[in-house]
Amino acid sequence: MKLNFKYMIVVGLLIGMTGCDDNLETFEIGGSTAAPTAIATSAVNSDPLPGQIKLTWNTPSEGAFEYLQIKYHDPLTEQDVCKIASIGTTEMLIEDTRARFGDYSFFFQTFNAAHQGSEVTEIKAKSGAAPSTTTEKSRTEMKIEADQLSTNAQEPSEGPIKNLIDGKGNTFFHTRWSSPQIELPHYIQIDFKEAHEDFAIYYQNRTDNTWTSEGRPSVVELQISSDGKNFETVATLSGLPSAHSTEYTSEFVVPGKTFTSFRFNVIATSGNTKYFNLAQFKFYDVEVEIYDPETVPLD
Known part of the structure; x- marks a missing residue:
């Protein structure tokens, strides 16, 4: 039927x-x-x-x-x-x-x-493991001294690296533009006196050169090291602002390990220049909260 x-x-x-x-x-x-x-x-x-x-x-x-x-x-x-x-x-x-x-x-x-x-x-x-989620609880600016900063490409005629932490928006740091030029990448290195883990960064583009948008970081590798010599990239920033005076604050980065040295490693710039410049730079320790549905106590 x-x-x-x-x-x-x-x-x-x-x-x-x-x-x-x-x-x-x-x-x-x-x-x-x-x-x-x-x-x-x-x-x-x-x-x-x-x-x-x-x-x-x-x-x-x-x-x-x-x-x-x-x-x-x-x-x-x-x-x-x-x-x-x-x-x-x-x-x-x-x-x-x-x-x-x-x-x-x-x-x-x-x-x-x-x-x-x-x-x-x-x-x-x-089932496969349910993915965990990480949220930011707070961030704290770390005080940086001039002797903790270094670079592989300081411009000798202007823009010393210590200007990055002087709290003044009208000063700047500049990597080498004079001859002989140094090929990218150019970096800012911070050697800490203590270990860090989860972090975020802030910077402000140079404020006084309003006539140009060249020489701004456009692609940056955030790198960490436990010995100050061997670095690994834990995040890459791109699509960064090129207008003068623009401020940029990153999302938090969770590298999954501690480190004592950090590099802001610029691998490309606006206008394809062989240098970059910044007005200010800050480094933050970030406190995060991880929710893992596979381990959270059940009611």
Whole structure:
């Protein structure tokens, strides 16, 4: 016997579907009332995604069933969940899952046009780790002394590096523009007296040369070192402002390790000059808060 009509399924009211979501879904019912074919365990695959589980299954043969029910227990919300899929669906994304819970058990059951169910197939699947989030709580400006600063390209005729920390917007630091010029990168190095970890930086473009927008940092590597000699890049800044007097404040950087030396390493400039200049520079220690859904205590 075959049924050919649109059947409005009231999820949660069908026989054998207690606990399903109370929503309405419309399926085109045009199949047999013969016993539905169960989903084979071997026909289902699972992929652990960050905070998600992706379930996929083989395309069923024509008339195998009319719709599919997937039930599982969500250990995070401590709720039983029921999902409904039409015969044309071959994948489902289960969201807000956790690796910490190990195996999730999914119970697949198919139904024919008369809502008669097949045998239940259990599929076990794992979630990928839900990603953590890091937020800034506060930032504190670090006091820098002139003897902590150095550069590989000081211009000998003007703009000493100590001007970066004099608190005056009308002075500036300038890397070498006179002959013989030094190829980029040019850097500002700070050697700290103590270890630092999470940080942010601020600078102001030179204020007095209003006639030009050249010679501003346009691409900068933020580098750290534990010995003042061997540096690694932990962030790269680009799209930086080129207008005179413009102030720039970076997002916080979490390098995942401590360091005692820092470099503001300029690898490109506006106007493609072989030098750069700045009015002021500041370094901030940043206090961050990390929320890890895989380790946070559960209620």
